[in-house]
Amino acid sequence: MHKAKDVNNASTLSKKLIEVDLKISTVALLLASLFLCIYQYFVLRSDLDEQVQAQAVSVASQMSTHLAASNAELGKSLSNRLQPFDFIESAEIFTPQGKLLASYGKTKALPAGFKDASNPRWHFNALAAVQRINGGGAQAGLLVLHATLDQLLIRLAVYMCVAVLAIAAALMVARLIVVGLKEELLQMETHLQFLAHTDAVTGLPNRHAFSSRLDSVISVVSEHGGSADLLLLDLDNFKIVNDTLGHQSGDTLLGLVAERLSSILREGDIVCRIGGDEFAIILETRASKSAGERIAEKIVGSFKEPFIVDQQEIYITGSIGISSFPGGGIDQSTLTRNADTAMYKAKSKGKNSFEQFHPEMDVSVKKRAAIELSLRKALERNELALYYQPKVSLKDQKVMGFEALLRWNHPEMGLVSPVDFIPIAEESGLIVPIGSWVIETACRQIRAWSDAGFNELKVAVNLSARQTKSIALIDDVLNALRKSGLHPWQLELEITESMLMDNIHDNMDLLENLQAAGIFLSIDDFGTGYSSMAYLKRLPIDQLKIDRAFIKDIPGDGDDEAIVSAIVDMAHRLGIAVVAEGAETCEQIAFLEAAGCDAVQGFYVSHPLTADDVPQFLERHNKALIAAAS
Numbered sequence: 001m002h003k004a005k006d007v008n009n010a011s012t013l014s015k016k017l018i019e020v021d022l023k024i025s026t027v028a029l030l031l032a033s034l035f036l037c038i039y040q041y042f043v044l045r046s047d048l049d050e051q052v053q054a055q056a057v058s059v060a061s062q063m064s065t066h067l068a069a070s071n072a073e074l075g076k077s078l079s080n081r082l083q084p085f086d087f088i089e090s091a092e093i094f095t096p097q098g099k100l101l102a103s104y105g106k107t108k109a110l111p112a113g114f115k116d117a118s119n120p121r122w123h124f125n126a127l128a129a130v131q132r133i134n135g136g137g138a139q140a141g142l143l144v145l146h147a148t149l150d151q152l153l154i155r156l157a158v159y160m161c162v163a164v165l166a167i168a169a170a171l172m173v174a175r176l177i178v179v180g181l182k183e184e185l186l187q188m189e190t191h192l193q194f195l196a197h198t199d200a201v202t203g204l205p206n207r208h209a210f211s212s213r214l215d216s217v218i219s220v221v222s223e224h225g226g227s228a229d230l231l232l233l234d235l236d237n238f239k240i241v242n243d244t245l246g247h248q249s250g251d252t253l254l255g256l257v258a259e260r261l262s263s264i265l266r267e268g269d270i271v272c273r274i275g276g277d278e279f280a281i282i283l284e285t286r287a288s289k290s291a292g293e294r295i296a297e298k299i300v301g302s303f304k305e306p307f308i309v310d311q312q313e314i315y316i317t318g319s320i321g322i323s324s325f326p327g328g329g330i331d332q333s334t335l336t337r338n339a340d341t342a343m344y345k346a347k348s349k350g351k352n353s354f355e356q357f358h359p360e361m362d363v364s365v366k367k368r369a370a371i372e373l374s375l376r377k378a379l380e381r382n383e384l385a386l387y388y389q390p391k392v393s394l395k396d397q398k399v400m401g402f403e404a405l406l407r408w409n410h411p412e413m414g415l416v417s418p419v420d421f422i423p424i425a426e427e428s429g430l431i432v433p434i435g436s437w438v439i440e441t442a443c444r445q446i447r448a449w450s451d452a453g454f455n456e457l458k459v460a461v462n463l464s465a466r467q468t469k470s471i472a473l474i475d476d477v478l479n480a481l482r483k484s485g486l487h488p489w490q491l492e493l494e495i496t497e498s499m500l501m502d503n504i505h506d507n508m509d510l511l512e513n514l515q516a517a518g519i520f521l522s523i524d525d526f527g528t529g530y531s532s533m534a535y536l537k538r539l540p541i542d543q544l545k546i547d548r549a550f551i552k553d554i555p556g557d558g559d560d561e562a563i564v565s566a567i568v569d570m571a572h573r574l575g576i577a578v579v580a581e582g583a584e585t586c587e588q589i590a591f592l593e594a595a596g597c598d599a600v601q602g603f604y605v606s607h608p609l610t611a612d613d614v615p616q617f618l619e620r621h622n623k624a625l626i627a628a629a630s
């Protein structure tokens with residue numbers, strides 16, 4: 001509606017401008033023609049004046065011989081002499097004393113008196129020439145010729161008419177050309193306006209249009225009351241669709257998402273695509289109660305249905321942040337920022353959901369943004385470090401290897417726990433370069449300890465969800481092994497049970513590829529992620545790590561004891577080794593040993609150690625083993 005009105009206004013304005021242009025041109029051309037006419041008048045008048053003066057000289061010299069004749073004779077010869085000249089209107093011959101001797105006139109008008117004739121005044125349409133007639137060496141008379149400029153004025157009038165007609169014709173043609181060009185220009189402008197405000201992939205208004213739509217909704221609601229909601233929807237893991245199916249299919253999916261959103265919304269609601277996989281929905285209601293959450297719920301629910309792209313069913317989810325006017329911000333940028341904050345919150349809570357903005361969200365987002373900023377520089381500044389926590393075999397008490405645990409030595413915050421920064425690294429994608437640094441550093445470190453005489457050690461590295469989806473992971477792993485010269489079995493990769501089950505099909509392929517390369521594979525935090533027993537049988541897994549939650553209350557908690565014993569039994573039947581995490585007491589160790597658990601990791605054996613402390617720990621541990629054996 002607004003757009004059509006704008007286009008009409010632009011068209012009317014453009015027509016008015018053409019009219020004004022043409023009027024100015026007409027006046028300018030008419031003035032120019034008028035000036036030319038005036039100039040022409042003076043040039044022609046001057047020519048005529050010269051002719052009349054010449055005639056006066058010539059006639060005066062002829063008349064000097066006729067002065068002696070009678071006045072009638074004199075008049076006749078004057079008339080004979082002047083008749084052929086159209087422009088001579090009349091003439092008089094006076095004595096030097098002013099007595100009229102003879103006259104000539106085309107009309108019957110009375111001849112001019114001596115005073116007027118001998119001293120002619122300037123007239124627009126007439127001019128006069130006064131010439132002495134000499135006789136016998138003295139002035140014998142005075143000849144006055146009167147010329148008319150009527151012919152000249154008629155020519156000028158015709159010239160002016162032709163000029164005006166030519167100007168009118170030229171202006172008509174110019175008008176037609178200009179109007180045509182302006183129409184074409186207007187159409188082009190309208191099309192450009194459309195392109196500038198429309199997203200080419202979905203046909204929805206784009207980010208540019210979104211800003212002006214949100215602004216106008218804010219001003220309408222401010223003026224007339226009611227409320228408005230801004231919903232920012234970000235598709236979850238859309239990048240994976242692009243990476244796996246290609247950008248063409250990604251674009252098709254975006255188009256289908258746009259259609260689905262439009263079908264959920266009422267007329268008057270606005271949906272825009274404001275970024276790669278980001279959509280904005282503006283809802284304006286007359287009621288004071290916000291409609292945002294209801295619509296967000298509908299949108300999240302609608303994603304349960306698959307999208308058909310290239311005859312394939314694609315499931316995608318979205319995370320939505322809602323900010324409402326006026327509570328969630330009174331201007332466009334605050335509303336958008338707050339909706340973004342809420343959307344981010346929905347993502348961090350596990351995606352596929354929505355959150356309404358609350359002011360408390362702002363603080364945690366600022367803290368998070370600051371961490372992300374300095375985490376970006378942490379790798380370059382050498383602020384990341386690995387700690388190593390030993391895993392000990394329960395069969396012979398030997399150290400089998402270490403789990404590499406990441407730490408961040410922040411210049412101001414001190415030692416930052418991975419719990420605080422891994423989720424941020426994961427969300428921002430920084431986990432991919434950081435994870436590859438962890439794999440490379442851990443392999444290099446184990447190689448260094450092997451070279452120092454501590455043979456047959458394994459190093460376990462935790463994988464994050466984002467890493468498992470990165471196509472660079474296998475290359476990173478193989479490069480780290482090649483560079484360090486480590487045997488593949490010396491590298492253990494841990495993937496949590498919940499991460500594994502989240503994307504079981506893709507992860508199954510990944511694990512098969514890693515196992516084919518000879519890498520040792522563990523399921524971390526086992527027992528917390530609802531593994532399907534059917535999958536467990538098929539998974540290419542070497543080891544389960546029982547989650548600390550089941551260890552902390554044993555012995556004593558009958559349920560946990562039963563669960564731990566059952567996990568160990570089941571894993572062994574499937575040919576999978578079992579490690580217990582978080583063993584802190586010798587009673588726990590005794591129970592786990594009796595239950596047949598293969599290995600333990602936990603504070604009872606050691607807290608995570610710096611790389612420098614590991615050789616000393618290994619020497620101490622080996623000595624204790626020898627002492628116990630002897």
Ligand SMILES: Nc1nc2c(ncn2[C@@H]2O[C@H](COP(=O)(O)O[C@H]3[C@@H](O)[C@H](n4cnc5c(=O)[nH]c(N)nc54)O[C@@H]3COP(=O)(O)O)[C@@H](O)[C@H]2O)c(=O)[nH]1
Nearest residue numbers: 405406418419438462463464524525582583584601602603
């Ligand atoms: N993707 C990556 N994740 C990583 C990496 N490094 C660590 N992590 C993950 O961060 C989580 C927290 O790790 P952290 O603070 O290092 O805690 C580990 C141990 O210190 C702790 N632990 C070990 N023994 C005990 C114990 O006896 N009691 C007790 N209360 N805590 C103990 O457990 C953490 C190791 O857990 P897990 O990985 O499940 O074996 C954690 O989830 C790490 O996985 C990394 O490089 N990449």
